[in-house]
Amino acid sequence: PPVYKQRYSRVAAILDSENVKSVIDFGCAECKFIQHLKQCNIEVVSGVDIDKSLLERSKYSLKPLITDYIIRRKDPLVMRTYQGSVIDYDARCIGYEAITMIEIIEHLESDVLNKVPQNVFGTLHPRIVIVTTPNSDFNVLFPDLEGFRHWDHKFEWSRDEFRNWCEEIIAIYPYMVRYEGIGSGPEGTDHLGSCSQMAIFTHLEDPSAVDQSQPLYLNMLKTQSVVSSS
Numbered sequence: 001p002p003v004y005k006q007r008y009s010r011v012a013a014i015l016d017s018e019n020v021k022s023v024i025d026f027g028c029a030e031c032k033f034i035q036h037l038k039q040c041n042i043e044v045v046s047g048v049d050i051d052k053s054l055l056e057r058s059k060y061s062l063k064p065l066i067t068d069y070i071i072r073r074k075d076p077l078v079m080r081t082y083q084g085s086v087i088d089y090d091a092r093c094i095g096y097e098a099i100t101m102i103e104i105i106e107h108l109e110s111d112v113l114n115k116v117p118q119n120v121f122g123t124l125h126p127r128i129v130i131v132t133t134p135n136s137d138f139n140v141l142f143p144d145l146e147g148f149r150h151w152d153h154k155f156e157w158s159r160d161e162f163r164n165w166c167e168e169i170i171a172i173y174p175y176m177v178r179y180e181g182i183g184s185g186p187e188g189t190d191h192l193g194s195c196s197q198m199a200i201f202t203h204l205e206d207p208s209a210v211d212q213s214q215p216l217y218l219n220m221l222k223t224q225s226v227v228s229s230s
């Protein structure tokens with residue numbers, strides 16, 4: 001399958017294996033990943049994108065299909081889309097178990113990118129955060145590539161650069177991180193890694209200790225106390 005499908009499958013498989021029931025997908029674009037989640041055990045999924053007209057055009061694709069009435073899910077699924085930015089506080093995004101950011105960070109200018117950790121890991125602090133982005137170590141396998149893989153990319157990171165960004169996050173917020181590659185290259189190119197790279201962040205506290213039904217400021221205080229004690 002194409003790499004984007006491999007990405008959706010792998011991210012969805014991790015969410016299922018972590019028994020995640022609610023997820024926010026930042027930078028959801030045409031809502032393709034949200035549609036993919038129909039096959040999973042997720043019960044609430046919200047897509048957030050800054051591009052309102054894109055969401056307007058894509059929202060119809062989330063309507064149930066005839067086949068959805070024939071082959072029914074075990075549990076209902078609620079799908080929503082919101083217009084917004086990954087760096088802005090929005091009360092509608094509080095309380096989800098997971099956040100996914102699939103191929104969005106490389107579209108952000110550095111001043112925006114720098115504010116992502118505060119909102120995602122500080123304010124929203126879900127149990128799981130999954131981030132994917134191109135692996136620039138792999139770009140030598142695209143002989144015709146000039147510059148970046150997409151005109152709107154602001155950067156493409158090597159595996160080391162991505163890891164540095166992730167390590168800076170876990171130095172501040174109470175998470176651990178592990179990495180995976182998505183989309184392997186031809187034989188003999190293992191040293192370049194995969195086409196996409198993925199970081200899976202897991203909150204260090206017992207999830208039940210972070211009471212997401214509490215008013216936001218209480219959760220923020222808890223997070224701050226964890227930060228200052230480390």
Ligand code: SAM
Binds near residue numbers: 030084102112
């Ligand atoms: N996640 C999508 C997928 O895998 O099918 C692809 C994402 S697309 C390459 C990048 C998206 O990020 C675009 O739809 C763009 O509008 C959105 N975006 C850019 N800046 C954003 C921001 N600050 N907050 C939320 N979304 C943003």
